[in-house]
């Protein structure tokens with residue numbers, strides 16, 4: 292399948308495991324040889340593409356999420372293709388569970404080389420209507436959960452005197468994504484944190500970067516109304532949605548030696564959506580609709 296032409300299907304969102312097993316990549320097949328990578332959100336739409344790509348480049352993937360069944364199904368498909376992968380169920384919002392996760396991985400593999408935080412999400416709602424519980428759910432998942440993963444990984448790298456590298460999947464925060472202000476707040480926090488610790492942790496030989504996807508068609512889109520989803524491909528000058536593979540290859544660039552001199556950066560993969568286009572996750576209010584067009 293050509294890299295830049297993902298079929299727009301109505302029956303299913305994103306790429307299947309069979310497609311991910313074969314998707315063409317520009318990376319050498321040993322680019323991540325023998326690296327151990329912890330990947331949160333590994334069974335989600337973007338995480339799954341990262342899992343397949345990284346494993347195909349030689350890494351052992353430890354995929355993390357709350358749903359053991361989804362994780363096991365993924366790792367079975369991967370190991371059946373001769374790839375190295377294991378599943379570890381954990382809620383990233385539970386700092387103790389995150390500590391146990393990293394203890395287990397270090398005990399099993401004796402090392403961790405990289406952490407990709409792809410677990411996250413939000414629900415669309417006008418900010419004025421956010422409940423305290425809803426606000427906290429989004430901040431806890433996207434900011435606190437990501438931070439527990441980052442800090443726990445970094446402590447292990449420091450204590451084991453090993454280098455490390457972190458890639459956080461965020462959203463594009465440079466202009467509004469209307470209807471998900473809680474997530475923009477949380478992800479802006481992650482970007483700020485990443486820039487700060489990129490400096491603090493440079494002496495520990497730990498690199499920290501973010502990838503900010505634009506409209507990437509995955510099953511995560513099911514939380515949005517069909518009319519909102521239908522408009523996402525027109526939210527950038529390329530007038531189409533991106534593929535999870537585009538995000539996975541950006542992560543591979545940052546996580547492998549190709550990114551060796553990159554830290555504190557946010558790599559935007561949005562088809563130019565920062566420069567042109569707008570995204571209304573809750574529908575465009577009449578106020579903004581030009582009645583003359």
Ligand SMILES: CCCCCCC/C=C/C(=O)SCCNC(=O)CCNC(=O)[C@H](O)C(C)(C)COP(=O)(O)OP(=O)(O)OC[C@H]1O[C@@H](n2cnc3c(N)ncnc32)[C@H](O)[C@@H]1OP(=O)(O)O
Pocket residue numbers: 411412413414415416422424425426428429432462468504505506507509510511512514523526564570572
């Ligand atoms: C440039 C173009 C961009 C286009 C796309 C837009 C950008 C981003 C896209 C994506 O990120 S897509 C992929 C991400 N995946 C998801 O977002 C997954 C779906 N989301 C969730 O699972 C939740 O939103 C969550 C908060 C991330 C999960 O947390 P948790 O499991 O704890 O939540 P819940 O128990 O379901 O709910 C807790 C609490 O939150 C409030 N709430 C939840 N959903 C809604 C809703 N639809 N409307 C209003 N409020 C909601 C509510 O207070 C819930 O508590 P209860 O009422 O259930 O007691």
Ligand SMILES: NC(=O)C1=CN([C@@H]2O[C@H](COP(=O)(O)OP(=O)(O)OC[C@H]3O[C@@H](n4cnc5c(N)ncnc54)[C@H](OP(=O)(O)O)[C@@H]3O)[C@@H](O)[C@H]2O)C=CC1
Pocket residue numbers: 331332333334335336337338355356357358359361381382383384409410411412413432436460461462463503504505506507508509510511512
């Ligand atoms: N798709 C898109 O257009 C865009 C996506 N993004 C971001 O990219 C990331 C990945 O998105 P995508 O793959 O599309 O989303 P998905 O919803 O498909 O995947 C998200 C994954 O996160 C896991 N997860 C959620 N909460 C937790 C938690 N508390 N602990 C552990 N795991 C959790 C879920 O697994 P489980 O339910 O098993 O826990 C799920 O597999 C998200 O942060 C998303 O917001 C950003 C911009 C655009």
